[in-house]
Structure formats: structure tokens, C-alpha cells
Amino acid sequence: MLPILFTLTTFVSTMAGGLFALKNRDRLHRILGFTAGVLLGVVAFDLMPEIFDLLSTTKTDPVVPMIALVVGFLAFHIAEKLTILHSAHEADHDTDGEYTAHKHPQVGLLSAIALSAHSFLDGVGIGLAFQVNTTVGLAVALAVIAHDFSxxxxxxTLMLTHRNTSRRSFYLLLLDATTPLLGALSTLFFRLSDQQLLIYLGFFVGFLLYIGASDILPEAHAKHPSRLTLALTVAGTVLIFLVTRVNLG
Ligand SMILES: [Zn+2]
Incomplete structure (x- = not known):
């Protein structure tokens, strides 16, 4: 029941992020910086050590989870580029007219639905992480809850920048907040072997690295990067390092 409990928290986190976006967009990059740091910490201090453990217990070739990692990273990168999921960041470039051609309510709607499909996988990720063990489950749940805010x-922002109404945006926000719960529920109906968990972990690491990097990079490449955001990114990573040390002790 733990994975279900945690995905209920992702509901709150997603809704909070959406409502925050309806109010103020100025300070959002700080939160994105922090969650990107959290994602990096979970990858380095929790998921990768778990992959190393499973490699030695199952005597699997290390290249297997690494292929899964690359597939996870590229799959989400390609999916995002194809559905213009990233136009939340791209909206910043509006002044030079580069992206205005995409401004159509249907594009916003499609992108938001694709984002909900991705959030379903967030929920599956939490459920499967709890199949590895509770420590990995907690770390992944924490990372996903932090990231679901974004x-x-x-x-x-996708809905609003593509000229959808606030009411319609709110319904899509509700959908995006609910799909992780459905994803976690789906994992109660199947169990993966250690070998399959290894592939899942590699895939999920690639996915987390991609969403972490896609939140960090726009800020790093901004004309006036905020030092506070950079500090929060490092703080997020250090926090996870400390949390995982406590778990081991
Ligand atoms: Zn997500």
C-alpha cells in the first residue's frame, strides 16, 4: 500500500505546481533548480548503487542496464521534442517570434495529454521501485513527488500559453495529477524478476537524468542565471546524499 500512499502525495504536488503556475511564474525556476538537484542525487546515491548491487547478485553484463539508460534518456527526449512538451521554457523566446507558429489550443491540449501519459509512467516508476525494496521505493517516490511539481x-503553462481557458487548464491539471496514481495501481498486478528490475532501473535512471537535465539546462543557459537557483540545485543533491546515508546507517 506504500506506493499508493506516495502517489497520493504526487497528486498534491502536481496540483500545487499547477496552481503555483496560475499565480506566479517569476520564482518557478528556483523550484525547478532544486528538484533537478534532487533528481541527480537520487540517480547517483540511490539508483546507481542499487544497479551495482543487482549486477553482482544477478551476474548480468553491465552494458544491459546502460543500454536501458540510453534508451530511457533518448525516448523521453524524442517524445518531448515531438510533442513540444518543452514549450513552457520555449515560451520565453516569444519576443523574437520563433515559436509563435505553435500557439494553438490543440497543441497545448495534445502536449498536456502527452505530459499526463508521462506522469502515468512516473507512477509506474514509484510502484516498481517499491518492488526493488522500500529504500529505493522511498527515494524514487521523493524524486517523483519533487519533480511532479514541475x-x-x-x-x-502549456495550456495557457497555447490560449486555452483557465477552466480547461485546470481539468488537464486534474488529469495530470491523477495519472501517477493509476500508474502505481497498475504495478500491483505484476511482479518483475531481478533481471527485469535491472533493466527498469537503467531505463528510469536515463529518464530521471533527462528530466533533471532538461530542468537545469535552460536556467544554466539563461542570460542572467540566478545564483540562488544554482545553490538550490547543489542543495537538492546534497540533501539526497545525506538522506541516503541515514538510510544505510
Ligand atoms: Zn513527471
Whole structure:
């Protein structure tokens, strides 16, 4: 029941992100910086050590989870580029007219639905992480809850920047907040072997690295990067390092 409990928290986190986006967009990059740091910490201090453990217990070739990692990273990158999921960041470039051609309510709607499909996988990720063990489950749940804030935020900004109404944006936000729960529920109906968990972990690491990097990079490449955001990114990573040390002790 733990994975279900945690995905209920992702509901709150996604809704909070979406409602935050409806109010103020100025300070959102700080939160994105922090969650990106959290994602990096979970990858380095929790998921990768778990992959190393499973490699030695199952005597699997290390290249297997690494292929899964690359597939996970590229799959989400390609999916995002194809559905213009990233136009929340791209909206910043509006002044030079580069992206205005995409401004159509249907594009916003499609992107928000694609984001909800991705959030379903967030929920599956939490459920499967609890199949590895509770420590990995907790770390992944924490990472996904932190990141779902930006999912909610992106859903609303995608809808609004493509000229959808606030009411419609809110319904899509509700959808995006609910799909992780459905994803976690689906994992109660199947169990993966250690070999399959290894592939899942590699895939999920690639996915987390991609969404972490896609939140960090726009800020790093901004004309006036905020030092506070950079500090929060490092703080997020250090926090996870400390949390995982406590778990081991
Ligand atoms: Zn997500």
C-alpha cells in the first residue's frame, strides 16, 4: 500500500505546481533548480548503487542496464521534442517570434495529454521501485513527488500559453495529477524478476537524468542565471546524499 500512499502525495504536488503556475511564474525556476538537484542525487546515491548491487547478485553484463539508460534518456527526449512538451521554457523566446507558429489550443491540449501519459509512467516508476525494496521505493517516490511539481506547472503553462481557458487548464491539471496514481495501481498486478528490475532501473535512471537535465539546462543557459537557483540545485543533491546515508546507517 506504500506506493499508493506516495502517489497520493504526487497528486498534491502536481496540483500545487499547477496552481503555483496560475499565480506566479517569476520564482518557478528556483523550484525547478532544486528538484533537478534532487533528481541527480537520487540517480547517483540511490539508483546507481542499487544497479551495482543487482549486477553482482544477478551476474548480468553491465552494458544491459546502460543500454536501458540510453534508451530511457533518448525516448523521453524524442517524445518531448515531438510533442513540444518543452514549450513552457520555449515560451520565453516569444519576443523574437520563433515559436509563435505553435500557439494553438490543440497543441497545448495534445502536449498536456502527452505530459499526463508521462506522469502515468512516473507512477509506474514509484510502484516498481517499491518492488526493488522500500529504500529505493522511498527515494524514487521523493524524486517523483519533487519533480511532479514541475509536471503540474508545465501542464498549466502549456495550456495557457497555447490560449486555452483557465477552466480547461485546470481539468488537464486534474488529469495530470491523477495519472501517477493509476500508474502505481497498475504495478500491483505484476511482479518483475531481478533481471527485469535491472533493466527498469537503467531505463528510469536515463529518464530521471533527462528530466533533471532538461530542468537545469535552460536556467544554466539563461542570460542572467540566478545564483540562488544554482545553490538550490547543489542543495537538492546534497540533501539526497545525506538522506541516503541515514538510510544505510
Ligand atoms: Zn513527471
Amino acid at each position: 509536471d503540474g506547472l508545465n501542464t498549466v
